[in-house]
Amino acid sequence: MKNVDSRLIAECLGGRRDAFGELVTRYQARLYNAAIRLVDNPEDAADVVQDAFLNAYQSLHGFKGDAEFFTWLYRIAFNTGVSLKRKRRAVLSLDTGGGDTGIDPDDPSEYVRPGLALERTEDEAQLQAAMVRLSAEHREVLVFKDIEGLKYEEIAEVLGVPIGTIRSRLHRARLELRNLLVPPSEPSTPADPADALSPAGRPGPSRD
């Protein structure tokens, strides 16, 4: 995959813009899937993806090729998403004079639009609602690790923090999500210890 990316990037830097179009086609679905879990609605996710690709095109000459193109693109998208959320927050506070807006940003219904809720199973809706209530830091690592299947090193690259920080964030994120999903009184099935002892752990999601 990296060879194809390298070729397309080289062609794009040589002046063939269509090569970048191929990169867009290649990665837009995956990037959008990650973006929509990180931001709060589909429109913002589309904006993040669009801006991320445009920023990537404009900075393509600075791409050194020491990381995978997609990891680099993730990082741009992540920064774009953070900027977008910051802007939205500023606009929201200007519009309302900073007072109580009556809008709870953690309200899952803000993300789960009526149309989507009908299409989604109850289980997915519950999980997504819990994800939305996580802090941004915790949501990011869970999205990158469990949904996107990135390695620790890649997540560290995307988020620009050391691997140790990723480990500890992931640990806290898993516990926080578990607390949101499982009521304290609910009993649950004990795990089979043998599952934990596989050296490789569980297989990650497929990465293309």
Added chain:
Amino acid sequence: MTPAAELELLTRAVDGDLSAGERRDLRRLLSRSADARTLFGQLKVQSDRLRRLPKVSPPADLAARVITRVRELPPYHSVTPAPLPFAPPARRRSWALLAVAASLFLALGASSFWFAHRRSAANTDTAQTGDFRQRPANGRDRNPLPIPVDPVVRDALPPEHGPLASLPPASEERHADLLPRELLTPPPAASPLEVAVAPRPVRSPSPDLMGADFGRVASFAAVRVRLPFLTSLAEVHDRPGARDQLLRELQHDTPYRLDLFAANAGRGLESVIEAAKGCGITLHVDAAARDRLKKKQPTTFVVYVDGLTSNEVRDLVARLAADDAKRPARAFDLLHLTPAQPADGKDLRELLGLDPGLWKRPDAAPKAITAGTADQVVRAMAGGGKPEKAAVALAYLPANARVKPAASKELQQFLAKRGDRKPTAVPLMLVIRGTN
């Protein structure tokens, strides 16, 4: 082990991020603590649920939107020289050092050769001209014999040329009996003396160090970068210069894509239909596109025409701009003209159901009349007017709004009327899109 450490062990076990020793610790923990087993099970289940979340598909037109925006940016070769991608920096540094060393070595070799070449050339010249001023004056002359020097020459030499000046005069008397009489007559007058070595002939007005001629060096010239034509439709109406520039842009003998940005793409298409009618163009609007227009569904429309000359395209845009200026609120914003790209050709192939041959040059030589052309001529003669200029309007985006070419009656009508393209005609893909 503290509970916090146990918790971390459990969460890391979910990711399979444990060493052999940690796996042993985990096994012990799970065997002795039911709570740990429960928590581990919950963490594994929730991780699997996250992994199984269905993929959310992006909007159908997202890639097209991004690609259109990228097209608005200049291509790389006109902005930044493309670096060699993925070359490790250390490797590049070593190549740079090698290049510097090679340059120094070459310069050293060249200058040595030049110096030696100059010395030998000077010696040759000296031998040929009889000038011996450059002979070594240290007594180690290869020719130990006294050399006859013309007295006039000797007198003309400055005193610092001691060894030469002290050489014995040429004894004309010694050879008098051997030479013809006329040669013994003294020279007519003291002509200017060439006491210096004649310079070596220069073969080039700007010889390099080694005297080699590398021919004319081409002067550097600025690179002209052709930027896409971007202006507002209002400008086309208000400023005649913009219309002239548009015409110039249309005369590069290439197919074009013209993006018209309208506040409402539907209103934009209606305006194009009116303007086309005013310019004598029959615009066949596909029924599905008309239906979306009627229902006010957000759609990007495409109009394809390949029977207009660049002047006629300019007139169509000018007409559109003039009509737009008359409205209380303008329908159009910007227009963006670029040479069509292969992706545009691909889209048109899909939309029209055939290859429109954007980059094919129409044969200027006379050829047999096709049935379509004959029909056009017959129709024109019957109607007493010029052959009809046809265009077709179709829904372009979202992709699911497109119709199968064979199912579109209007498209088939257009294709039947289209006929052969004239050599002066400019294939045009006119895209009418909303600004949001």
